[in-house]
Amino acid sequence: MNPKKTQTSPKQVYLPVRQAFHVRTRLIDIQEGDSFTALLNEQEARDHGINSMDKISLIYEGEEIVVDADLSHSYIKRGEVGILKDVVQKYKIEAGKMVAVAFTSNSSLSVEALKKALKGVKLNEKETFSIMKDIATNRFTDTLTTYYSALGFFYPATDHELYIMAKAMAQTGEMLHFPGVVADKHCMGGVPGNETTMIMIPLLTSLGIKMPKTFSKAITTPAATGECVSVLMDISFSKKQIEELVRKHNTCLVWGGGLDLAPADEKLIKAAYPLSMQSYSRTIVSIMAKKYAMGINHSLIDIPMGPTAKVPDMKTANKLKKQFIYVGQKLGMKVHVEITDAIEPIGAGIGAILQVREVLRVLQQHELRPMDLQNKALFLAARIIELVGMAKGKAADELALKTLKSGKAWGKMQEIIKAQHGNPNIKSEQLELAKIKKEIKAEKDGRVKSIDMKVLNVVARTLGAPIDLKAGLYLRKKTGDAVKKGDIIYVLYASEEPKIKMAIEYLDQKKMYEIR
Template sequence: MEIFSAKIIPLNVANGDGIIAILNAEQASQYGITQHDKISLIRKGEEYVVDVALSSEYVEPGTIGATTELLENYPIMPGDNVLVSFMRNNPLSLQAIRKKLLGEKITTEEIDAIVEDIQNNKLSDLILAYYTATSFFYKTDPEELAYTTKATAYTGDMYRFPGIVASKYCIGGVSGNETTMILVPLLASLGIVMPKTFSKSITSPAATGECVEVLMRSELKKSEIIRLVEKYGCCLARNGNLNLAPANDRIIKVSAPLGMEPYARMISSIMAKNYAMGINHCLIDIPIGPTAKVNKQEDAERIAQHFKNIGTSLGIKTEVAITKAEQPIGNGIGAVLQVREVLRVLQQHELRASDLEEKALDLAAQLLVLCGKNEKYEEAYRLAKETLQNGDARKKMQEIISAQEGNPDVDSEGLVLGSQTFDIVSERDGKVEAIDMKYLNMLAKTLGAPGDASAGIFLHKKLHDNVQKGEKLFSFYASSENKLQMAKELAEEKSAYTIV
């Protein structure tokens, strides 16, 4: 039911979190609209759902203030007259979410209703949080998960490339571990098409999204991705504005504040984006360790089976690598520090981290076998290693950097780190027995990561290394003296290293 009409006026305001229309507070009150509501703006018979903000200072009665996000995402123009209506949910989606909360199985029709309401911004963050939380309470039905994945993929753009199109995706939970930026140029230089997309960090001090931005522009348009893949066989693109399975992005949004991500939603999101990108060969990396995201073998195997089942249902040839995650991979934690590790491997620098190189080569070999480039793992491993050593992987990375408007001549040792530094030293002689990655991540975030790319931690000692009293274990980097001080105080509360 339409309740009033109003004229759109542009406000030079970017909310950065959702699509918002700003109503005059007094007029909204007359119709019972509050800032917690969603409303529909109706233009030429089409309905566009927005969140509500209220103001008496900037918006007159009879007008609606349009944020930058509203004008960018909807075909609504300044000066348009729109009808304002209370937003109408599909009763089927609410019924389905109630069933999920009770642990009941839902139908494909109900899944479609939920996905459609998520896509059209009709579910409030609270209702969506309830839906997301059901994944923590109940076991996921494989058929339901597979259907949901495909349904969410079709809510956005779909890409299709000829031939074998591959991807590697890590579920996260390991500090450092930036293998993607090594694998993409390495495999692309061997003729494997790799249109790699990624997100920014949800729970870690830096994900591939933050790392790629250190070297090049990663917010690409669909036409740019197609051009890059056709010319170079690969790209490194952030999901941000790609419209890949956008219904999943809203689920991620409600999960992020608590730093929690249900396994089922994570699996669905990863595979939906792979399917939307036209991936037909996919390797999933599931790190397992005492302080990783997954710390039990049975959990890793259960997650792996879900990935394989969904891959089969989507026509994606999927393999899973369950990898050891007892400590950070590489020595850097934080965007610039992790990129330095990547470049050192690609440059075959004498200071490169052997564990990061080894893991990248192992995953590359598995992908080469999966894609049919080699029949045997040993042959694939030798080929991947040769591609690193002869400089082909580095040359391909330089091509990608140049094509995505970065400096192809960037050198690992020329990257700028935070100017505020502090060394954490060992209080005793002994050997490193354990490293708490979750605590290191907390320390890195306190230093300013992921928002500050130059902030983070560099590890001088790894598992089983011998240390002497007073010897450096790891170093802090920050841009802010205050953040450095907070990290120092946090480090005094608990040691991230167990030395015996």
């Protein structure tokens, strides 16, 4: 059937034909990151009313896959669809298979719901679910997803709305269930360094506490747990593999974006990444949705609070604490929230490999281990020991310390690394940093009064973190330390010279260290 044409200008516009057409898959060795794209022959696409960046459905072995259409005049022939590597890996698509292709769109309910939300109208559960579903299945364009991501800055959600959003975000993806007590720890972030999770998980699971751990990628910090874990082991596993890891080892350390756990979350994170900003509402929803999807029933939330942290004051921290507890309880969890000091970075390494080096030093009880990182990890580990009823007060603190000092926690970490295809005998000295470094020296005598963590985060990202795992900073001096003129106060690491130069130019305008 020939498509009907209408002449609105010298350029011909094809009215869309909604019927599916069939083509064979051709695998394209190009990876776009988090984007899902398929290439169609330009003329064939236009014959069916499909334009560049339209949303199209691919029906592959009975499963609908929604992708962005891109068009090629000659690279892709009629009867072919080019499938980019990201889509191939996620959906296990094979070359030469027949797929049905059809124009698709988001549901009218989700678009109308988004319009209402942009006007400040509260959404019901059905409307919220429709938006989360269309984001999760890639029906929302990047623009619509960004609009939804930004809503929390203009219209703060009620506690009940947070619960509805978290529930919808989880239920539009995979849901995992484990028997018995299932615990988790999550930090709101915003503090550079602070990689307590990789110390706590082996420590606590060595005591028999079940802790399946998923994580997202960094938004506001130079490296989150996801980037750090990937330094030592694989982080992408299927639902079946995760269940097996937890059955055998009481834990896993895996990237949630590689699954369909709260799938809308990864797309909302992608929308927030360019500005390194995420509203408090979105942060709560993101954290609690993933806990719910992972079957967590005992959750410890760490809210770092400080003048240059993500949470600047006690009033905000207490409000967030109340919201976390409300949402968690509605989702069937026992929740404990700790508000911790965030006046400076935790540890001295900032950036994935620099942070992992310090994690290994704490677990291996290396003489150069950062004691602030060790102490915070032990404090939070003891709170989970209390939360699950294993010990109380001083006894919980003593049990955490004993487990670390005895080597039991490191032994468990070696077990986890081996199970996730890493080198269990890795030493901190074996980790390779970025080759280009620049030492920054004090210009006067004095004492470090403060470190601006927001400036530090920008510097680290300018150097290439979190994408470049080798990039970052090493802080030779921390708050309260005495310095003399000419002392090295921190070291910059980058893989390219221009990034060092850009970081220094930024530091010429912004003060990261206050020395008096």
